Structure formats: structure tokens, C-alpha cells
Amino acid sequence: MSHTFSLAPDTPALEASQTPESKPTQVRGACPHDCPDTCSLLTTVENGVATKVQGNPDHPQTGGVLCNKVSRYAERTYHPERLLLPLRRSGPKGSGQFEPVSWATALSEIAARLKPIAARNPEAIAPYSYAGTMGQVQGESMAGRFFNRLGASLLHRSICSTAGGEGLLHTLGGKVGMRVEFFAESKLILIWGSNSIGSNLHFWRYAQQAKRDGAKLVCIDPRRSETAEKCHEHIALLPGTDAALALALMHELITHDWLDRDYIARHTLGWEALRERALQWSPERAAQVCGVPVEQIKALALDYGQCLVHQQPAAIRLNYGMQRVRGGGNAVRAVACLPALIGAWRHRAGGVLLSNSSLFPVDKAALQRPELLNGRQPRTLNMITLGDDLLRETSPQFGPKIEALIVYNSNPVAVAPESGKVVRGFSREDLFTIVLEHFQTDTADYADYILPATTQLEHWDVHSAYGHTDALLNRPAIAPLGQAKPNTQIFRELATQMGFTDACFADSDETLCRAVYGDKIDFETLLSQGFATLKLADAPFAEGHFPTPSGRCEFFSERLKARGLDGLPDHVPNYETVGSSRQFPLALISPPARNFLNSSFVNVKSLRDIEGEPVLEIHAQDAKARGITSGAIVKVFNQRGDYLVKAKVSPRARLGVVNGLGIWWRKLGLDGTNVNQLTSQHLTDLGQGPVFYDCLVEVQLSAMQPESQTA
Ligand SMILES: Nc1nc2c(c(=O)[nH]1)N[C@H]1C(S)=C(S)[C@@H](COP(=O)(O)OP(=O)(O)OC[C@H]3O[C@@H](n4cnc5c(=O)[nH]c(N)nc54)[C@H](O)[C@@H]3O)O[C@H]1N2
Ligand SMILES: Nc1nc2c(c(=O)[nH]1)N[C@H]1C(S)=C(S)[C@@H](COP(=O)(O)OP(=O)(O)OC[C@H]3O[C@@H](n4cnc5c(=O)[nH]c(N)nc54)[C@H](O)[C@@H]3O)O[C@H]1N2
Ligand SMILES: [Mo]
Secondary structure, rough: OOOOOEEEEEEEEOHHHHOOOOOOEEEEEOOOOOOOOOOOOEEEEOEEEEEEEEEEOOOOOOOOOOOOHHHHHHHOOOOOOOOOOOEEEEOHHHHHHHEEOHHHHHHHHHHHHHHHHHHHHHHHHEEEEOOOOOOOOOOOOHHHHHHHHHOOOOOEEOOOHHHHHHHHHHOOOOOOOOOHHHHOOOEEEEOOOHHHHHHHHHHHHHHHHHHHHHEEEEEEEEOOOHHHHOOEEEOOOOOOOOOHHHHHHHHHHHHOOOOHHHHHHEEOOOHHHHHHHHHHHHHHHHHHOOOOOOOHHHHHHHHHHHHOOOOOOOOEOOOOOOOOOOOOOHHHHHHHHHHHHHHHHHOOEEEEEOOOOOOOOHHHHHHHOHHHHHHOOOOOEHHHHHHHHOOOOOOOOOOOOOOEEEEOOOOOHHHOOOHHHHHHHHOOOEEEEEEEOOOOOOHHOOOEEEEEOOOOOOOOEEEEEOOOEEEEEEOOOOOOOOOOOOOOHHHHHHHHHHOOOOOHOOOHHHHHHHHHOOOOOOHHHHHHHHHOOOOOOOOOOOOEEEEEEEEOOEEHHHHHHHHOOOOOOOOOOOOOOOOOOOOOEEEEOOOOOOOEOOOEEHHHHHHHHHOOEEEEEOOOHHHHOOOOOOOEEEEEEOOOOOEEEEEOOOOOOOOOOOEEEEEOOHHOOOOOHHHOOOOOOOOOOOOOOOOOOOOOEEEEOOOOOOOHHHH
């Protein structure tokens, strides 16, 4: 393969399509999705058409294996409903009726609408984006420049990981932890708030290797997930009670003296205070709060403590599932303290991993150019409160009413909480909405203009990972389909239309790719190999050196105390705790479905066929009490709204907790809604994140049943 890396903004350099008659070629890329695994892709291209997308066998973290979803990436790319032309609304708001227009017309009409708003107050224009692609270039590079130059509202990109991110920051010093490959050598692995088989498959391969070598696997998850059923133990705690469990484990480590006193003395901060806090959490008290047998907590503490006694590595794979509750930040802090207590960090196969993304030297300023703000300090909107924010009038407290919304890399109508309000906001006649998309999603239905974006097979990008420590380059394998353009190019052209003449808007995607890491990661390695592994110590914290202000693992955080917050981790009960409401007695969680990636891939038929239809898993006893049997249509409801789903009486659901697997497109749901109709806009203790899994509901048989549908 010869790779020429020259890229004019609008004409991706393409090995395959430049020589349409040539033999099949394989083009190296990167999976763009929001997943810890960030796989290296090999796309086979024949006559300019991508015929197959595979895992790259030369990339150790990918090992030639892709998940079911991304192995269908070509099917998604060539999907008959792919958006290939710019579209302008031709029916009422939200009707999903559009007519094709030329790019020139779309862009000039958009600019004509945005200019007067910007002239009055640019903060009335808001971006909304998340992780449709995790690419540094097709994410916040040209888009960031555009919004900075405009002076638009800023966006707190909080919808996924900010509670856990802040929790780690104030404990370990950032999103840093074990290297994932060393889990293969661990002797005890706690899989905590993670359905690894569904959402972190390549980690699961390492866990399997460890299991074959005698490791014990414990899963801590309210749901009996695909992963939980394959572990030796499953602790099915109530949602939002993880900190209580972690503190009770500490209690046991202390009372049995399973402590690495040397490590604690040399490499931690706040031990005496933490000790006092943990001693308030007997296993009996935690068992009450967590809704699990006390013996299970004691047995887990014994397993963890024995790793110290026998000098064996104990590892924790934490994932973001457990921080989507009010106390998510504190819970991550509590769990992240555990390895230091037994000196697990001394081993390369010991410690904890939630994310390693802080290790990547991304030069955000070079990409987004904050100097374009020119001294302005626009307000920051939170992704979580989109529903409320769209419905707000101008006020001194919140600033101007949102008049225009530019959505890219996200599907907020499906994924943001309390979607009844989100939909009402998007329905506003006076809201001007632009959506950059591959498909006519629930959000695109509410657009005034839909602009067709390229997929990962059609554009350049650079990717950091969060579940391993390699950076990846994505080369386009095929030419853009139809009239689709990369996000970067759409924002370049919008900038031109708005009259922005700053030189940085002319930067090509090549320049942006090179700017991601500057000289911190060798770009030639990315070009020749497709990936570059960060140079890191095997056991990063064996000798302390945490990237905290004190250089220690901070059980006690002065920074949190200075903000008036608890300096120690604690159990912070949910906003909506089980048992606190007679009206809504069940806890609802809505974890990812294995064959979807958030709301992406829901429209890929072969994958949707595997998932079937939106279901609510419910415990046999909870079902019986309500006269519910498998296959019945049930109404799930609370004070925020309701939605209809098929019930599935299932051992995957624990007593008192129902699982509404996510995230279906609303328009493919039984009544045009999805689970986010019920979730709230409350924020987490740290990081101002979402509380999707902190949500009480009631479930009842619906008047609509499968029989009456066909009658
Ligand atoms: N197939 C697939 N893979 C994905 C995704 C997807 O949608 N589909 N999403 C991606 C995204 S956006 C992310 S952020 C990552 C990580 O995404 P995560 O959401 O962490 O992914 P999971 O590991 O599937 O789910 C978390 C697990 O946490 C459990 N859980 C819920 N509440 C609690 C709780 O209070 N305590 C504990 N201990 N567990 C709880 C759920 O039952 C679930 O099994 O995965 C990514 N990977
Ligand atoms: N109830 C409930 N809600 C949740 C969650 C949950 O567990 N339960 N999980 C939450 C989490 S962890 C997350 S991360 C969010 C995810 O929320 P989002 O980041 O909004 O993720 P997706 O739903 O996958 O939507 C991404 C969209 O971007 C589009 N896209 C992909 N690539 C490109 C591109 O290159 N250009 C453009 N213009 N568009 C592109 C895709 O077609 C897709 O429609 O959802 C959150 N919502
Ligand atoms: Mo996420």
C-alpha cells in the first residue's frame, strides 16, 4: 500500500478510489465509536467500494477481532437511508418532512438566519455535540474554532463520564490507571459497573486469559448481565450504592488488618480520616443499603484482603455504569481508594482502571483555538439540562433564550434525559435547528436543515483511546458518498459564509491531524503503522507519583474541601432511592444494549433484529405482583412521563430494579418514545453529570396488548 498524505480540504486523498480498477486494497482506520476499545480497522476496498470492515490483526489491542456492531460498519455506511444530500424542512416542525437543496443554498440560508442572532447576542446560538465520533478532528477541532469565533454558548460535554472523571481527578490525579493488557495477569478481577462483554469486549479477552490462569472474577452490577453470569461471583447491589459497598470493604480490610501500611504511609494522603469514615460502614450497614447479603460483602473483602496476604495482584475494572447516579463521583472516589489500601499498585496487574484518557497529550488549544474567543467568556450550557434550557426565556440568571442550535455527533432527542421536555424544546417554532448527521435520527426530524456528514470510512481522523493506551490514525477508505462532507469541511464552509476570514479556517484535515498531538506522538508512526503506543511504566504508581497536587493517592482531597465539599469519599444516596416512594417503588436502570452503541446502529436492521424490540427486564416477583407476563406490553411511568415496552420476566433483573435496555430511537419504540422519557435532569455530586440510573418508576400492564394490536 502506498500512502500519500496530502489532503485538500474538500478532496480526501484516497488510495482506493483514485484507481477504481485496481485490485482490492486494505485501508487502515480506527473505530470512531464511544467505546473503551478504540479498535484498529482494516477496510477492504474493491473498485472504490468498501466491501468488508475487519479488526486489524497487527494491532495487539484489537487482535483482529471486532464487535458485532462495528463488523457491520459497511452495512451502516451504505445503508439505503443514509443522508446523501443537504435537506431543508418542508413540513411542520418535527414532522420529518424535508426537501433536498444544494449545499450553496443550504449554507447561505443558514448563515442568513444565524447572522442577525449573532449580531444581537451570539450566546443565543448553542452547539450540541458528543461522541458520535470520538475523533479529535471530526469532533471539536474546526467546530470548536467556529463556535469560539462566533462567541456562541459553550457546552459542558457532561453526558457520559464527568462524575467519574472528577472522582478520579481528586483521587488519582486524572483519568489514569492500570494498563489494560496486564489484567491478563491478575489473580482477582472486580468488574465493577461494567458489562464488559457488551461494552468492552477486548478487555474481556484479557479477563478470560486471567480466568484460565486461575483468577477469580467478581461482577458488581444490579443487573445479571452477560458478563455477570460468566463471573465466579455476582454482587447484585441496588443502583447507586457502590460507595457503601467500597466503604464496607475498607471496614473489613481495617478490622482484619489486611493493609499495606508501608504503601499507605508513603503514597497516600488522609489515611486517618478515611479510616474513621470507613469504620462507620460495617458490612451489616452496607448490606442494608446495598440490598445484598452481608456474607457476600465479607467474602469479597476476604478475597481482596488475601491478595495482600499472598502478594497477588488484585485489579478493578471500573466502568461508567456506576457513576450515573447522584453520588457517582463519590462512588468512583471510594472505589479508586481501594488499591492503595492493599498496595495493589505495586503489581503491574494490580490497581484500578476506569479510563486512561488523561495520558494522551492532546493539544486542545491547537485544535480549538480559544484565542478566537477574543476575550469573551460565553456562558456554558450543560448537555444534561437541554430540556430545561430550550424552554427557558431570556433571564439575568441564565442569559439569552436559545434561538439556534447546531447539533453534530449526537442524537439528543433520543439520548438526553427527560425527553418530554427535550422534544417540547425542539418543537419550538422559533428555534432554528441545524443537524449534521448520517441518518434522519429522532433529532434530525426536528431540524430546519440537515447536513449530510461523512462516516469514518470517508474522512481522516486521529483517535485517543480510553480503555487502552494506543493512539490511532484513521484514513479514509472510500470517497464521500453522495454529497456528504466531513464535519470539518461543513464548519469551514459555514465559517466562510459567516464571513470569518481567520487563517485557521483554511487548515486542512491533514494539518488538523498533525496538530492533535503536535510533536508529542510521532506522526510518521501513525502514518506507517496506523497506531502508536504511549511510552509508559508497567506499574505506574508502584512508587506513588500520582499526578495529584500532593503526588499521593488522595483519600482526602484539599481541593474538594476548598470548594466546600466533603474531602473524603462517602456514600451519597440517590435522589430517588428505592423505598422512598410508595407511588414509584421500582428503580429503573437503562444500560446499553449489546448490539447498539448508544442510539447508533439502532437503524441497522441486522443488528436491530438481534435486539428485537425495546424490552423491560423485570424480576419474576415484581412481575407477578403486577400481573405481568413475558411479552405483555407494559406502561413504565413516573412524574416525568411514561413509555410503552414489552416486558421480559427475567433473572437478569433483581428484585426491585427494572432494566430498560437502551437507547432505542423513539420513532422505533412502541409509542414513539424511549426510556429517557422517564430519566431526570438532576446532576451528579461531582462533575455535573447525568443520573440516568437514579430513577424511580412504576410499571403496569398497558391497555394496549399484542392481541388488541392485531385485532
Ligand atoms: N455495546 C455497547 N457498547 C458500549 C456502549 C453501548 O451503548 N453499547 N456504550 C459506550 C459508552 S457511551 C460508554 S460510556 C462505555 C461505558 O459504558 P457503560 O454504560 O459503563 O457500559 P456497560 O458496561 O455496558 O454498562 C454499565 C453496567 O453498569 C450497570 N449499572 C447500572 N447502575 C449501576 C450501579 O449503580 N452500580 C453498579 N455497580 N453498576 C451499575 C449496568 O447494569 C451495566 O451492566 O461503553 C461503551 N460501549
Ligand atoms: N437512558 C440512558 N441514556 C443515556 C445513556 C444510558 O446509559 N441510558 N448513556 C449516555 C451516554 S454514556 C452517552 S455517551 C450518550 C451518547 O449520546 P451520543 O453521543 O449522542 O451518541 P449516539 O446516540 O450514538 O449519537 C451519535 C450520533 O452521531 C452521529 N455521527 C456519528 N459520526 C458522525 C460524524 O462523523 N459526523 C456527524 N455529523 N455525525 C456523526 C451518529 O449517526 C449518531 O446519530 O447517551 C447517554 N444517554
Ligand atoms: Mo458514554
